[in-house]
Amino acid sequence: MAPLEPAPEPLVEPVAGGHVTLEGVTWRPFGRREPVLRDVSLTLPPGERVLLVGPSGSGKSTLLRAIAGLLETADAGELLGSVTVDGHAPGTRAGEVGLVLQEPGAGIVAATVGRDVAFGLENVGTPRADMPAAVTAALGAVGLAHPHDTPTSALSGGETQRLALAGALALHPSVLLLDEPTAMLDPGHAAQVRRSVAKVLASHPVTTVVVEHVLGPWVDLVERMLVLDGEGTLVADGPVGDVIREERERLLDMGIWVPGAPPPAPLTSSALASASLGAGPSPRRTQDVAATPMTVERTVRLLDGSTRTRTAAAVDIPLHPSPGSATALVGPSGSGKSTVLLALAGALEPATGSVTAGSDPVADLGTTALARRLGWVPQWSSSTILAGSVLDEVLVASRALGEETPERVALASRLLADLGLGHLQAADPRELSGGEQRRLAIASAVLHRPPLLLADEPTVGQDRHTWAAVVGLLAGYREAGGAVVVSTHDASLIERAHTVVTLEPPTQAPDPEPPRPVLAARAGPLALLLGAFAAIPAGIVPDHWRTSLVVFAVQAVLAVVALWAAPGSGPRPRGRLRRVTLRMLPGALGALSVGWSTWLLGGHDTTTAVTAALRVLVIVLPSAVLLPLVDPDRLGDHLAQRLRMPSRPVVALAAALQRVHTLGEVWSEIALARRVRGIGVDRRRPLALIRDLGTVTFGLLVRTLRMAADLAVAMDARGFASASRRTWFAPAPWRWADTLLVVGSLVPLVVAVLLTRA
Structure with a gap:
């Protein structure tokens, strides 16, 4: 990798890193029989740089929340042991601990880019005159050169991830916690983020803990490695080079992506190899979803009530995935890969070109017809959870299509076992880790065996073992006659594709002159x-x-x-x-x-x-x-x-109202998740449409409550809970x-x- 150069100037004045101590920390979420973390004890001296690794579901994200003092902010469970930062409980001093969440879209607290980055600065009392320069420096550090008034709703998934990191860097805490900060980024932007972190660490003695599955790009940036096993127990701790050398075989057995080790061989899926497929359709029939060269536009509503329409994706070749084929959509963050998948799923209609299933536009298909044609794995898998248990979640589409049989239920159990989720069949899917939720989404999309699978970053957040299980499942699905279209930055997955379609960020026409505001x-x-x-x-x-x-x-x-x-x-x-x-x-x-x-x-x-x-x-x-x-x-x-109202309820109200503006997008996500799994609104049947409104509304309520919990974590991660003297970014x-x-x-x-x- 290229050497990481220190920044010539820090973002803000240096502060001392925090001294972190954990003693016997055990965490068991309510609804889980076994703890996620087990008796974790460790000490992080001020300014130490640590890489935290472990297999998927080992409790890495949970450990970061424990260090940040946020375990009980939104989650319920039993917490034993203690955590201190510089001798006191974490989170008691505003801005002391900065956390970049695993799903950064959940951490957006403001309607515009500038206000979102400035949120932490407000909580720590930064003078207003100093904020614009600090915001600009933080955005530049992560390569996000957007105007401060850019709506956060207009950002891509990768851009949202960089925005979350910018918010943490602008705050410049004494303890910086990064939960897979480059997972959704292309190699170029991932390297830029690592350089940004390196610049800050070279200028400031910040105690830093980074969670990543792929170790190689980070080993030159950290000093120490902590290893959690699948039971949430700390099993290795030492200098990063020593741990990699001495524990290499053990790390490989645990599924850690050890530098220099080739990717594992994909695992054969026993579920897909089974001949007992139930009564549902087989992917061996002709795959008929196809797209002509197309452009897709997205409309963003601005704060003044006006709208701005931009080209979100452009594909200059036809897409016609054939049975047994794998197509990889590649390109930098913001190039429109997820948008193309949404267009193929019928959620977005192209501005030019078309996406059809046979002779019909995909967007016009009824929900049952759509579910029989394709499965969809979204970029953020938590957005499509519809059931109360892992097993029920996998069976949603099969039940909707009238294909639930004892054989299908047994097949679902084997599929979960293939993906390392067999022991979680009765668990609440909302309590799974990010990597577990992604594998669950894949299982839910393929169990009813539609002829086309659309998967957005299917291998993100996976260890070697679960990566091999996912890639093996995709390979088995193709061998059974299914067509697969993935968006990915995973080089090993790209190598296995039959067709690689490279997307570039669309060239945007200059913004039209904004309309003059009404009175x-x-x-x-x-x-x-x-x-x-x-x-x-x-x-x-x-x-x-x-x-x-x-x-x-x-x-x-x-x-x-x-x-x-x-x-x-x-x-x-x-x-x-x-x-x-x-x-x-x-x-x-x-x-x-x-x-x-x-x-x-x-x-x-x-x-x-x-x-x-x-x-x-x-x-x-x-x-x-x-x-x-x-x-x-x-x-x-x-x-x-x-009005001199107390800042805490005022900020909470503003953040909640900002999320209200996103409810339309959340509604669309839930509606699409239901449509592609056979339980959505059939627009050709008005009575069914009316009956379904209540169900979708309930789903929106559940999702909104979860969003509120995530928002509370995001706000407290940037010093909101402990802010004693707050300033304001704007007059x-x-x-x-x-x-x-x-x-x-x-x-x-x-x-x-x-x-x-x-």
Whole structure:
């Protein structure tokens, strides 16, 4: 590997590394019979650089959370032993321990790149004037040269991983914990991240623990190696070179990727080799999903309510995976590999070109037809968990397709055993490690044996043994007649592909001149909230439908002024009427429901019923116009700086609202996971669509609760829990537009009072 050069200048002023001590740490999550960590005791002197290794599921990520003091932040379980950093419990001093999570997308706490990186700096009280330079330096250190106002929702998986690392580097803790920081990156960006870490460590005595399955790229950067076995027990500890040399055979037996050792031979899957396949279709039939050369676009909603459409992926050759073939999509992070897989799965429709199954667009297939044609392994496997146990998760598609038989259940058990998950059949799949969840997703995608498997980074997070099991399963699947399309950075997996398609980051046209903001968008979040709340008394005061109708008409006129008046230069904003109409639909349904129930229960009094319905519309309209313009980050700024509200609830509220903006994407992920496994919405059957809404909504609730737990961990990992003096990245001014909006929002209330008294 190329030598790692130290940085000429540090990101921030040097601080001493932390002294970490663990004594008898044991952790058993509730729902698991056996501990994940067993009686771990060790000491990390200040500034020591440590590589933590072990087979998949050995408790490496759990140990990092223990050092960060975050084990009980979102997870429930039994914790024994003690952990200290510089003699006190970890997490009691803001910014002391920085943790980059295994799934960095779960760690996004703000709506824009700059605010996300600055979150930790705010928690440790960094002066506002110093933050922009620190944010820029951290982003540059990981090679993420995006403007500070770039929406975090617009980043690829690899870019999100680098953003998480930038957030940790900007905070510059005394203990830095990195959980597979390069797992989702291409070799070039992975090397850049390692150089970034090396620069920081060369300038600062930071105690660092890195979890990685592949040791080679990191051995020159660390001094010490810790080894956990499959039972979560510390079995080796010493200088990295000595441990690799003295424990080489043992490490290989444990599945560790020891430098210089060739990849293991793929394991033959006994499940796929079995002749007892149940009643389901075999992948030996013709694979008919194909794509012409295509481009795929993604639309990102900006904070001002406008949208920006960019080319997310471009494929200049046709894709027609044939039975028994393996196609590898390769390219740097952000080149659109995951996007192409989503297009092949029918989740995204190409802007140019097409993806078809026979003569039909894949996107138009019913859920059963789609499940019979393909299986899908997502980039983040936790996003598609649908069942309460590992065995039930594998059987989801088979049950949906009416193929659950005793033979199929036995086949599922053998498949789990092949992938090293046989002992976890009764476990909650949400409690598995990242590598275990990925293998579970693969098993869930192939058990019903569709002719096409789409797998996004299927070997990430795997040790040698589980890698051999996954690659052997993919090979056995192809030998049985299935076609496989993978996105990957794994060189050994690429070598086994019949076709390699190299993608490059799409060339983007220059961003069009942004539309000039409408009047309402020029107001701050407090004014927008006050304007929406002012509608409540305006809806309650009128005692007759005529008064309510006049108030509603006044509101409509004000809405036109607020959304259509856009003084200044630049193009006029578009799509405002359509967006407001869509937002008003739930309110209109609510008004009809209230009016109908009032008429039914109020002696069929039409006047009272119409008045009640109009009251609902009066209350709802300003919210539909104004609330979508509220920026969660700016709302937190204004609540804390202008209203002097306590920072902890304010920041928690802003972070939670920021996640609300992602619920549409989460809904789409859940819907796709259900569709490709045969239990999703069949858009050609309206009644089935309605019945399915409740199920998807429940799934969204479960996923949202998990997101909230992950968000709590991410926030506390950057000093939120222990922040005693917090600063703010952005100011919170009150402008003339705020006063104008508040005064205007009171006009309907004044009209209602005057007409009621007349």
